[in-house]
Amino acid sequence: MRAEPIYLSPPHLGGTEADYVGEAFRDNWIAPVGPHIKLFEEEMAAYCGVNRAVALSSGTAAIHLALDVLGVGKGDRVYCSTLTFVASANPVLYQQAEPVFIDSDPETWNMSPEVLERALKFDAARGKLPKACIVVNLYGQSADLKPINQLCRKYGVYVVEDAAESLGAVYQSSFSGTLGDIGIFSFNGNKIITTSGGGMLVTDNADFADQAAHLATQAKEAAEHYEHTRCGYNYRMSNISAGIGRGQLRVLNRRVNEKRTIYQRYAESALPFTYMPEASYGRATRWLTAALLPEGVASVPFIHKLRTERIEARRVWKPLHLQPLFKHADSFLHERNTAEMLFNRGICLPSGTAMSASIQQEVIGFMEEYFHQSNPQEAVVF
Ligand SMILES: Cc1ncc(COP(=O)(O)O)c(C=O)c1O
Structure with missing residues (x-):
């Protein structure tokens, strides 16, 4: 038997992560606020070519916030690729919405545009169209986003791109994760880069990004006291994790x-x-x-x-x-x-x-x- 196990996809540090984490220790930014968070968001947005990125505690949290920001609520239907990890669909349940699963295309293993079209036609005819569609980019490969986006646009359905597994992949001339209304990435320990656990929501829509950041910090209103008009979450990434992420992004x-x-x-x-x-x-x-x-x-x-x-x-x-x-x-x-x-x-x-x-x-x-x-x-x- 081998002395050292060979894992599926363990973390692989690039060498500069400890410098960023050391900075956080030196400056005492041991918190879910701090300079690495903003810089990691800016660097991710620049890398992917999107307007905004919001650093979060996990990819699952990012999907949850995406659904919340898009107004998915109780009783709404949400389409989701069926061939995926449960984390893609659990947030649909958090919102008390109803997941509906779409089969894979044999050529890409990702959501089948053909089955999606059939589903949308069928649901449009019976007045049960979904509010959003979670398209998963499996094992590092983007789904065929062009026809998927066209179909969803035609039927007025938002697209959430679950790019947890596909950071760095390219679809036509764009990075995977940047083609839907909102995209999400995961930095779990097994992903192509890790923050030891974390996620990122990306979008070109500044309002969506602002809402996501607001909801991720307990939906605190701007006031001298603690004022809340909405239910929020504690979903922000820590400054330590963001430091690891900045080092990882370089490799x-x-x-x-x-x-x-x-x-x-x-x-x-x-x-x-x-x-x-x-x-x-x-x-x-x-x-x-x-x-x-x-x-x-x-x-x-x-x-x-x-x-x-x-x-x-x-x-x-x-x-x-x-x-x-x-x-x-x-x-x-x-x-x-x-x-x-x-x-x-x-x-x-x-x-x-x-x-x-x-x-x-x-x-x-x-x-x-x-x-x-x-x-x-x-x-x-x-
Ligand atoms: C397709 C997919 N979606 C969502 C997630 C959730 O990401 P996280 O573990 O960061 O919550 C993962 C991986 O963990 C995933 O593989």
């Missing part, structure tokens, strides 16, 4: 290239996988290298076998329309249930940018051996 482009190199090494190996396709409309970061196992080979025994060598791999997200939590939610699916097929056959491979080429070669060798030695077709049919 983001490098991390994107490293992630793509890791993908390339898997793709060039003899492993019998079908990799998540890279859509022709953009440049994915390959935050996680995701792939389908050969048909008839189950993912769970393969993942267990890797675990015996302390190598972490994970199944692709279980679609939210299949989660017990959402058993009463509506969903719109392809006849062939694309997201469910991706879940059944999909795995995410170790994609940490600090993993050396030789360690990755060991990982690849171990996997190749699995396919040569065992007869997976027989042994592990699901």
Whole structure:
């Protein structure tokens, strides 16, 4: 067994983070206010090419504030990609709204514009159009935002771009996360850059950004006493986290290239996988290298076998329309249930940018051996 475990996507520091954190300690800005927060927001806005960025405690908080700012409330319907982490849709429940799940496109694994169009037509005809649509950019690849935006605009539906997993990815000539009415990023420990936990809301709409910042600080009104007219939240990022984020932002482009190199090494190996396709409309970061196992080979025994060598791999997200939590939610699916097929056959491979080429070669060798030695077709049919 290996002495050191190989994780899916652990944090990878660039070297300057401790300097920014040291500054915060020196100046005693150990608080959810302080100079790093404003600077991190400005630097993120400049990097992404948006007017405004609001630094928050998590990506989930950013989605929650986006829905609140867009006026999503009790009983409103909100569309959401089904193939995603539960955090994409939990904020819909926080707002007492109703999630409705949309299937994936087999070519991009992201929200299917075709299914979205069918859903919007159907719901328009019965007077049940959603207020917003949460479009997830999965595993470092942007969804096809142009047709999605056009459809949503046509039916008067706001677009929230959940770019938690796709910071640094490009759609046409824009950065992923900047194409909807509001976009969000996550800086959780496993993301392409981390603040140890945090998130960012980005938008070109100054009013949305102001409202989000106001709600994130308990909706305190401008007064000498504590005055509140709305229910707010304690969602601001700390100055320490923002310092880490500023250091991490400096290595983001490098991390994107490293992630793509890791993908390339898997793709060039003899492993019998079908990799998540890279859509022709953009440049994915390959935050996680995701792939389908050969048909008839189950993912769970393969993942267990890797675990015996302390190598972490994970199944692709279980679609939210299949989660017990959402058993009463509506969903719109392809006849062939694309997201469910991706879940059944999909795995995410170790994609940490600090993993050396030789360690990755060991990982690849171990996997190749699995396919040569065992007869997976027989042994592990699901
Ligand atoms: C697609 C997606 N949306 C939202 C989130 C939530 O982000 P956070 O963990 O920062 O709350 C994550 C990851 O954690 C995610 O992968």
